Amino acid sequence: MTHTDTHTSNTSPCPPNDQTILDHAQQALDDFVSRIQGVPYEDKGVFFSEMLFVLAAVGPGFDGQVLESGRARGQSTFVLGRIFPDSKIISVEFDRDSPDAPVAEARLKDFAHIELLYGDSRRLLFEKLQPRAVIIIDGPKGFRAIRLALQLLRTGKVKKVFIHDTYKGLPTRRFLERHVPGTLFSDHQPFVQQFKHLDAPCWDGFDTSQPLEWQPACPDLAGDPSYGPTFACLSHDPTISYGLILCRLNLMNFFARAGTSVTKKLRKRGGA
Ligand SMILES: C[S@@+](CC[C@H](N)C(=O)[O-])C[C@H]1O[C@@H](n2cnc3c(N)ncnc32)[C@H](O)[C@@H]1O
Secondary structure, three states, rough: OOOOOOOOOOOOOOOOHHHHHHHHHHHHHHHHHHHHOOOOOOOOOOOOOHHHHHHHHHHHOOOOOOEEEEOOOOHHHHHHHOOOOOOOOOEEEOOOOHHHHHHHHHHHHOOEEEEEEEOOOOHHHHOOOOOOEEEEEEEOOHHHHHHHHHHHOOOOEEEEEEEEOOOOOOOHHHHHHHOOOOOOOOOHHHHHHHHHHHHHHHHHOOOOOOOOOOOOOOOHHHOOOOOOEEEEEOOOOOOOOOHHHHHHHHHHHHHHHHHHHHHHHHHHHHHH
């Protein structure tokens, strides 16, 4: 599959910064709260404050296409349905046989503007993509998610891509911070302080006496811990060569793999 940099920009001239997101979130808060009123939280789901981050980063009045990759029990899909009532939403889930699939189908059946698909989003999203689309990736994870995001941005059709599970301390987080200029994160402290109260129903299901995966015992995070799973927001920027960033990612993977195989050979020779 090849996707080229078309450099046909569809973004506003000023991509958002952390302050714009804070302002938009504050403006959208009352409406957001009324839209999620009584919505139960489902296991594996994206947090409510993270969904407010998505809404705020996209900005007011969005009615374009929303594509979701990774639905599971449909928590994020349900909230997307409520907060983007004027958008066509397409949600792709890989695992048709999961016990989560019927849960999501039942939960989402009353949303006329949500289409549920099964298959690999790494193929399906490109087939469905419309100009100005907003993409939410919550599966695949890790560098596969970053590769998918960069390939989508490279088409020039995408307004924004959100990648879930990009909390502090992860190699993927470091990669985004180093190589993708303008990436913003939902664990930005002022945002967390202002909006984490929305997540009370989410925390009920977690055993917070145990360290959570997004709170790694990472010394450099001591004064600035991660808050939750965390969304990264990548806004399309026509001045960025996503192809070049993809090359860096591929090179990095190549050297990581080569390093692993050399280590294995050395271990074998050493008899370990
Ligand atoms: C954490 S769950 C998604 C949770 C959901 N976004 C929510 O908020 O409730 C991740 C899901 O991504 C799905 N997934 C993984 N790789 C995928 C792919 N290539 N295409 C579509 N779905 C994928 C998995 O099967 C899993 O159900």
